[in-house]
Structures are given as C-alpha cells and as structure tokens.
Amino acid sequence: MAHRSSNIIILTCLIVLATSAAQKNVKRKPAPPARVAESDPDTDITSSCPEDGYYADAEQCDKYYECKAGQIKEKLCPDGMVFNDYNPDDEKCDLPFNINCTNRPKLQTPIPSLHCPRQNGYFAHEEPHECGIFYYCVDGKFNMITCPADLVYNDKTGICTWADEAKKKGCGTKDIFDFDCPAVNETFGLTHPRYADPEDCQFFYVCINGNTPRRSGCKLGQAFDDVSKKCEWARKVPECKDWYNGRLTDAELEALENPPVAKPKPSGAPSRRKPQRPKSKQVEEEVEK
Structure with missing residues (x-):
C-alpha cells in the first residue's frame, strides 16, 4: 500500500514538470502596440504653435497669433483692418475688401468716430441717396472722397463702379441717370446699342x-x-x-x-548717339594679329 502511494506521488510530480516545460516552449502572441492619437491639423492655435510665424484665428478675422520659440502671443489688427493670412512669415493687416473672412466672420468691437464706423477703412456716406460720396478713415480721422460723375461707391469693393455693379439701394441706374434704354429687337439690334x-x-x-x-x-x-x-x-x-x-x-x-504734326527727321541728320571712343594703336595691332 505504501509502495503504491509512492508511485502515485512520483507520477503526479512528473506530470507537473512536463506541463511546466510545455508552457515554457509555447510562443505567446505579442500584445498589440499602444494606439497613438493622430495629430489634428485643425487644433486650436492657442494651444500649440506649429512653427514660428503668424497665424489667423479660426473665428475672428482681425485676430491673429505670433508664434516665436514655442511661445504664443495673441494680437489684434487696428480697428477696421483684418489679418492677411496668405503667408505665415508676414505680419500684415489688410483692408477687408482684399481678404475673404467668410469662415471667420467675427470682429473686434468697433471704435466709431465722425463718418468712420471703424477707425480705419473706406465707408459709404451715411445718407443712402448720397451715391458717389464716401470716406477714407485713418486712425479715426476721415477724408471725404467723391466718385467721378455717374459712378457709385461700391461698399463691397471699396471703389467707385457703375450703379448696376454697386447695387446700392437708392442708387440704381434709374436714380443716377434720367434716361431709359429704348426697347430693341434682339434679333436685329446691337448687343450694346x-x-x-x-x-x-x-x-x-x-x-x-x-x-x-x-x-x-x-x-x-x-x-x-x-x-x-x-x-x-x-x-x-x-x-x-x-x-x-x-x-x-x-x-x-x-x-x-488739326493738332500739329511732328516733322519727320531729315535722313542726313547727324546721329545724337554718343560716338564710340577710338581704339588705341596697340589694340588695333592685336586685332590684326
């Protein structure tokens, strides 16, 4: 009986040893690598600088950021100007007519003064029927400008244009001109009579x-x-x-x-071109060789 018990104990030990050895020889499947979050190109510039330069704010057209040596500095254009974001190497504020602010329409609180809704820029006359008068404002000081006759100030472009292009209320072609185009037969008439x-x-x-x-x-x-x-x-x-x-x-x-006609130049007239300097005798000899 004692002999049988000893055999059972020995057999159990051999099974345990064999199982341990088998487990050591099994190759474990490697764990998957940790997932790295991809960088978002639209990350708010206020949280990190991509590199040194000047960058537009995502929402406000006259706000931008200066990035230098990893440091961020928030800046504002002068009132009435917006940030030109064409080149990150340039710190430039521009007129709103030159920059597309559709995707970042917010602006700083205006600082109005006489004839100047903002401190800087071009602005239409306050009276809607004053079609050809506008103001150029610099630091809140205005200069009045008058368009050439029959043109209208276009507040979308900041220049004087034709009434049908400006599309300013109260300043249409019928308001500017005391003239109506006669009806024409498009088949036989001119395109622009x-x-x-x-x-x-x-x-x-x-x-x-x-x-x-x-x-x-x-x-x-x-x-x-x-x-x-x-x-x-x-x-x-x-x-x-x-x-x-x-x-x-x-x-x-x-x-x-009958404006005066310029007289033709006589064929034998001396040339006004500076005469060439004569070559030295030594140079002439070298050329002959």
Missing part, C-alpha cells in the same frame, strides 16, 4: 445688353453723332455744331481738330 444724351452733345449712353444704361463721353471738341453712332468733331454734327460756343473759340476748336 448707343444713344445720344438728350441733354449734352458731348455724352452718350451705352445700353448694356440693351437695357442697362451707362453714360460715356467724347473728348473735348467732339460730339456724339446719333446717326453714325460714334464721336465726331462737333462742327460736323448738325444738331451740335454750336455746342461749344462760349466755351471754346473757333481757333481753339481748329487747333483741337
């Missing part, structure tokens, strides 16, 4: 696509011929032959119609 200005011989109207009038003019001394549809010397247009009476004399009109 011309019509004489009924009030001024020197000017005429071009009807864009037959319906949008734009006023244009002939040069001094000329009048628009409504028959030939082009500019001609006023004295040759019967209904406008006396248009410049009291403004220009006959001699002045004659001078405009």
Whole structure:
C-alpha cells in the first residue's frame, strides 16, 4: 500500500514538470502596440504653435497669433483692418475688401468716430441717396472722397463702379441717370446699342445688353453723332455744331481738330548717339594679329 502511494506521488510530480516545460516552449502572441492619437491639423492655435510665424484665428478675422520659440502671443489688427493670412512669415493687416473672412466672420468691437464706423477703412456716406460720396478713415480721422460723375461707391469693393455693379439701394441706374434704354429687337439690334444724351452733345449712353444704361463721353471738341453712332468733331454734327460756343473759340476748336504734326527727321541728320571712343594703336595691332 505504501509502495503504491509512492508511485502515485512520483507520477503526479512528473506530470507537473512536463506541463511546466510545455508552457515554457509555447510562443505567446505579442500584445498589440499602444494606439497613438493622430495629430489634428485643425487644433486650436492657442494651444500649440506649429512653427514660428503668424497665424489667423479660426473665428475672428482681425485676430491673429505670433508664434516665436514655442511661445504664443495673441494680437489684434487696428480697428477696421483684418489679418492677411496668405503667408505665415508676414505680419500684415489688410483692408477687408482684399481678404475673404467668410469662415471667420467675427470682429473686434468697433471704435466709431465722425463718418468712420471703424477707425480705419473706406465707408459709404451715411445718407443712402448720397451715391458717389464716401470716406477714407485713418486712425479715426476721415477724408471725404467723391466718385467721378455717374459712378457709385461700391461698399463691397471699396471703389467707385457703375450703379448696376454697386447695387446700392437708392442708387440704381434709374436714380443716377434720367434716361431709359429704348426697347430693341434682339434679333436685329446691337448687343450694346448707343444713344445720344438728350441733354449734352458731348455724352452718350451705352445700353448694356440693351437695357442697362451707362453714360460715356467724347473728348473735348467732339460730339456724339446719333446717326453714325460714334464721336465726331462737333462742327460736323448738325444738331451740335454750336455746342461749344462760349466755351471754346473757333481757333481753339481748329487747333483741337488739326493738332500739329511732328516733322519727320531729315535722313542726313547727324546721329545724337554718343560716338564710340577710338581704339588705341596697340589694340588695333592685336586685332590684326
């Protein structure tokens, strides 16, 4: 009985040893590597600097950040200007007309002054029917500017344009011009027909696509011929032959119609070009060799 017990104990020990050895020879499957979060290119610039330079704020068009040696400094453009983010190497504020702020429309609180809704920029006249007057503001000080005749200040571009381009309320073509384009037959008519200005011989109207009038003019001394549809010397247009009476004399009109012609240069005239310096005898000898 004691002998059988000893055999059982020995057999158990052998099984344990064999199992341990088998486990040591089994190759464990390696654990998967830790997942690394990918960097987000749209990470807020206020939390980290991509590299040295100047970067636009994601929401406010006149705010930007200076990154230098890993340090971030928040900055604002002068009131009325916005940050130009075309090149991170340049710290530049620009007029809003030159920069697309659609995706970052917020702006700092304005600091208005007389005729200047903001301290800097171009701004339309306060009266909606003042179509051709606007203001250029610098540090809250304004300069009044008047558009050329028949043009309207365009607050979308900051320049004077035609009324149909500016699309300013109260400043349409019918408000600017006392003229309506006559109806035309598009099949036989011109694309942009011309019509004489009924009030001024020197000017005429071009009807864009037959319906949008734009006023244009002939040069001094000329009048628009409504028959030939082009500019001609006023004295040759019967209904406008006396248009410049009291403004220009006959001699002045004659001078405009027949400007002096530059005389041709005589063929034998000496050249005004600087003569070449004569070569030295030594140089001439070397050339001959």
